[in-house]
Amino acid sequence: MNWENPSEFFAMGGHGLYIWASFGLLALLILIEVVVVKKRRKDLIHRLKRLTKARAKMVEKE
Amino acid sequence: MASKQNEKKLNSWLKFSSTRNFYPLADKMIPWFMGLAIVLTLIGLYMTFFVVPPDYQQGNSYRIMYIHVPAAWMSMLIYLLMALYAGIYFVLNVKLADMMAGGLAITGAIFTVIALWTGSMWGKPTWGTWWVWDARLTSELLLLFLYLGYISLRAAIDDPNRAAKASGLLALVGVVNVPIIYFSVTWWNTLHQGASITTNKTSMATEMFITLLVMVFAFWMYTIAIVLMRVRNEIIERERDTSWLVEELGKEK
Numbered sequence: 001m002n003w004e005n006p007s008e009f010f011a012m013g014g015h016g017l018y019i020w021a022s023f024g025l026l027a028l029l030i031l032i033e034v035v036v037v038k039k040r041r042k043d044l045i046h047r048l049k050r051l052t053k054a055r056a057k058m059v060e061k062e
Numbered sequence: 063m064a065s066k067q068n069e070k071k072l073n074s075w076l077k078f079s080s081t082r083n084f085y086p087l088a089d090k091m092i093p094w095f096m097g098l099a100i101v102l103t104l105i106g107l108y109m110t111f112f113v114v115p116p117d118y119q120q121g122n123s124y125r126i127m128y129i130h131v132p133a134a135w136m137s138m139l140i141y142l143l144m145a146l147y148a149g150i151y152f153v154l155n156v157k158l159a160d161m162m163a164g165g166l167a168i169t170g171a172i173f174t175v176i177a178l179w180t181g182s183m184w185g186k187p188t189w190g191t192w193w194v195w196d197a198r199l200t201s202e203l204l205l206l207f208l209y210l211g212y213i214s215l216r217a218a219i220d221d222p223n224r225a226a227k228a229s230g231l232l233a234l235v236g237v238v239n240v241p242i243i244y245f246s247v248t249w250w251n252t253l254h255q256g257a258s259i260t261t262n263k264t265s266m267a268t269e270m271f272i273t274l275l276v277m278v279f280a281f282w283m284y285t286i287a288i289v290l291m292r293v294r295n296e297i298i299e300r301e302r303d304t305s306w307l308v309e310e311l312g313k314e315k
Contacts, residue, residue, distance in 0.1 A: 009111070018126065022183045037292055037295065
């Protein structure tokens with residue numbers, strides 16, 4: 001084990017700022033990437049469902 | 063007889079080069095790769111912060127290496143894969159190959175940003191500078207511009223076939239930059255340190271090496287998962303007029 005207590009862990013022997021800025025940006029970008037891709041899937045499926053419904057209605061009218 | 067069997071085998075593989083057969087396959091694979099990515103990341107982070115000791119010269123700042131090196135490797139490997147898929151698209155004219163190339167680009171760009179950013183964060187406390195215009199750093203920055211150019215070129219052209227051709231050409235031309243990045247530390251005397259891991263020897267303690275390896279696998283699994291997710295979206299977008307897609311989505315829920 002490297003650390004005696006949590007504050008020692010966060011300080012990282014004086015390198016905390018650099019280390020947390022590194023891991024932090026990675027976590028942030030990955031999080032944004034996953035959220036954006038998932039949201040796009042939701043939107044696309046939603047649009048396709050509406051399209052399918054509209055098409056079915058048109059067929060009914062004819 | 064054997065040739066017929068081989069042909070059958072080839073056909074069963076080529077089957078997945080059509081979007082219709084690939085879509086359900088991607089659906090099944092995504093949770094597995096994402097699950098593996100999460101498990102490996104948790105193990106890797108635990109090892110990074112609680113198992114490996116601080117470096118006797120650099121102290122704790124070297125822990126950045128466990129994301130810096132995988133990100134830098136992925137930034138190059140993803141570019142090579144992207145160019146390979148672009149090449150496959152040109153030779154076989156398979157649109158799925160173009161979708162794969164397009165799906166890889168943003169993740170590649172993200173890992174390039176991470177490689178540059180973490181390099182800067184590691185460089186300041188260790189070598190006393192955020193940035194130098196040495197060969198390794200400059201060629202990696204060029205890689206980022208290649209990714210950004212590729213992404214904006216695709217976004218700028220509406221027709222998918224023309225976008226695939228123009229961006230594919232850029233990907234193929236830009237591939238010469240990858241060996242330049244990789245060998246820059248041996249070709250030029252630079253600030254960036256040389257490779258610690260080469261195919262015949264490793265100048266690294268075993269537990270550090272294993273930690274790095276776990277992180278590299280985590281990055282790989284994540285890349286496969288997110289790229290499949292993006293390709294799946296692209297298939298929905300491009301195949302919205304097909305009945306199989308409506309049926310496929312109907313099956314899901």
